[in-house]
Amino acid sequence: AKAPVDVYVRPGGRATASRVAQVLSGLDGSVSFVILPRVSAAYQLRYRGDAFSTPTASGQPAVAVQPRISAGLFPSAIVRGQTTHLRGTLVPNYGGVRAQIQRRAADGTWRAISTVGVSGSGNYDATFTPGVGSYVLRVVLPASASSLSASSGAVVLAVGQRQLGSGSRGDDVI
DSSP states (O other): OOOEEEEEEEETTOSOOEEEEEEEOOTTSOOOOOOOOSSOEEEEEEEOOOSSSOOEEOOOOEEOOOOEEOOEEESSEEETTOOEEEEEEEESOOTTOEEEEEEEOTTSOEEEEEEEEOOTTSEEEEEEOOOSEEEEEEEEEOOOSSOOOEEOOOEEEEEEOOOOOTTOOSTTTO
16 A cells, blocks of 8 residues: 556667656555556556565556548649648658558559648658549557557549630640
């Protein structure tokens, strides 16, 4: 009862654990500690022992973090030659990581077409000037030692022919 217990964490991909907190056991010897993990990690409770009891440690249960990534097109319908933005947010924020932009092929498979960096605030913004047609896109964060993989929902971009008028130039006129 009321014994000090150290809480250790070993983030995914690391060989050593570090102490993140110390809690006191309850009157019945139980230990409770709330943690909101940002990365996948293994956790362990360690009791150092005292004059009447020997040191002991818990197992090392692992927690796998499942991030969420969103995607949206702004605007989602354009004409050839216009630009659109594929924007979204990654939660939790892993600023500095790169996410893969994928396009669904006619056979239903997804193919990588680009990558985009995630900012320190967890946001990303990719600019596209596509050809005519329909594009079904998604953004994928690959799995790492810090987290499981995540993919956004599919977003659809419709690209129509350019509207021609007096003074128009370019490939559409030719």
